[in-house]
Amino acid sequence: MRPGGKENFNISILWNAGAGPADAAVRPLCIGKEDDVNIVACVKQVPDTEAMIKVKPDGSGIDEAGIKWVMNPYDEFGVEEALKLKEKQGGDVTIVSLGPARAMETIRTALAMGADKGIHINDPALEGADAYVTASALAAAIKAIPHDIIFCGQRAIDDDSGQVGSVLAEMLGLPSVTIVTKADIEGGAIKVIKPIEGAQLLIESSLPCVVTAQKGLNEPRYASLPGIMKAKKKPVDVKDAAALGVSAEVKAKVAKFVPPPARPPGKIVCGDDPAAKAAELGRLLREEAKVI
Amino acid sequence: MAKGVWIVAEQRDGAYRKISFELASTARKLADQLGEEVCAVLLGSGIEGIAGELGKYGVDKVYVADDAALEPYTTDAHATAVAKIVKENDPSILLLGASVQGKDLSARLVGKLATGMATDCTDVKIDGGKLVAFRPMYAGKCFGEVTVASTPQMASLRPNVFSIVETAKAGEVVKFDAGLDASQIKTKVLEVQKDTSGKVDLTEANIIVSGGRGMKGPENYNIIEELADVLGATVGASRAAVDAGWRPQSDQVGQTGKIVSPNLYIACGISGAIQHLAGMSSSKYIVAINKDNEAPIFTKADYGVVDDLFKVVPEFTQVCKKLLA
16 A cells, blocks of 8 residues: 555545456447447657756757657556557557657557557648647547547646647547546546545546546556567558648747746755754744745 | 736635636736736636625636536536637636646637647746746746737646735626536536545645655655644655655656645755756745755755754754744
8 A cells, every 4th residue: 555645535436446358348348339449649759857958049949969759758658548448448549649750769669569550740840839739730630530539648748738638629529538547438438537636536528538647547568579579560650731731830839948047056054963953944944034 | 809818717615726816916917017907707606705806816807607517617617618708708818727627727728719828837927018928848947938829828827836916906796607508518527535634735835845765765754744744734755755655646746746836845855856856946945955965956955954864854843843833
């Protein structure tokens, strides 16, 4: 059991913990008309969380030199959930990504994890796409394929906008359940757990729908070596803005990138005696900072 | 032409969330520069009585939809209602909170209103009659100045960052019909489980005491919890502590956890990996207690104590007890 005393959250109707393929037989699912589920997972390639971010001298963007690119961690949770659903219910998983040529690596990573095919939206005109343009492009690609459920990360850790999943849902005319830490599909509906400030909600949505993944949803798998080999042969469609019929005109624009505001230099509390240092810290917080 | 600075107020169980007053005060400041009105949208059931209260924080007019279908919050119902009243009135600016509910609602509205939004802003201003929003990107490793070409120009504001200013205005209450049709609402809240610990959420806390890898194990968090109890603080954790299973996921502060901005953030045994710093750099005061004087956390700290946290923290708890007695 994890510490922290949150274990008393026992949202009853949900989880048969560890429900796996064996359960699928006794828990028949009816999503859409077929038994097979058409699952979509949207992914974005972003700088690794440990990457240092340097702003270009002219403030037009960030300096990409030396950055290690990875799949957005929240999208990994989405891909993992998509794969788990496929394993439980049957069906296939399509990965959709908007990004430059290097984004193909991220699509291949998802294919190596077990997804079946990919759509890579690659167009220099879409560089600097805001949430609206990104969602338009994803929506156009997804409209053209069958989709029972769409997973996105709750936000990408580069622009931190957290909008795309919801805007995509709106454009597809689908409901959205966002920032979820558990999801379970049964009988043509999905039930999710969503933490909010000081509470958790159990929400039900009809399908198809868009689900945005929060950390805690699952533990994403690593790609296996055979998975990596197989991924090379899996089909990936490459499309540009014209093929999708989307406008590249952004609504929100980052007019200028700037380094974070500098914090004034701090004070180190000196001395050899922990008790004296604790007392001095207390005095500083009380008298100087006035925060306690 | 689009006119007016609008906010979407947030209430839970008939009481305003603090972010509502932060939004109202900020909208007032922007509207005064533009010479425009501040209007608020308030949605829920049985909430008409609290509507006028927003006048105290500078709101000229409060549009209220009081409808059973608006309680509890669902994305579909609230986004439909806000989009309707916003489209009828064509404001130039629309502000929401970057709370959990505000994030969900604002993103859906971007789609419904076909506009742009700056998410989780830490500052907003007017420049040349237009909104300029200042927001952390890459989890605070850099910032962006965002402008929105379409209207309403939307921004969501990070909770706990903007000051609350009382400016008495009329707070005239105008009722409107949310225009909801049950078939539009495709999601349903089945159950609400409240956290009964009585602790303030990390994103709303005034003081946070966080522990990292230096805590050495889950059993040692009692010293952090004792300090937090004395200070009325909420306990947080670094990713290392969460990934080790010492603390629940909901306690994680950082790039893949919660982004927090308390008045006081006390980091105990946290080295300050960049993804952690990203989550707490907008705190007003930062204290670091760590025995490694090279730890990156000290570059962000206003006050640092280089020493064994197992010696300093219990002493500091006693000091605080006396100070607050």
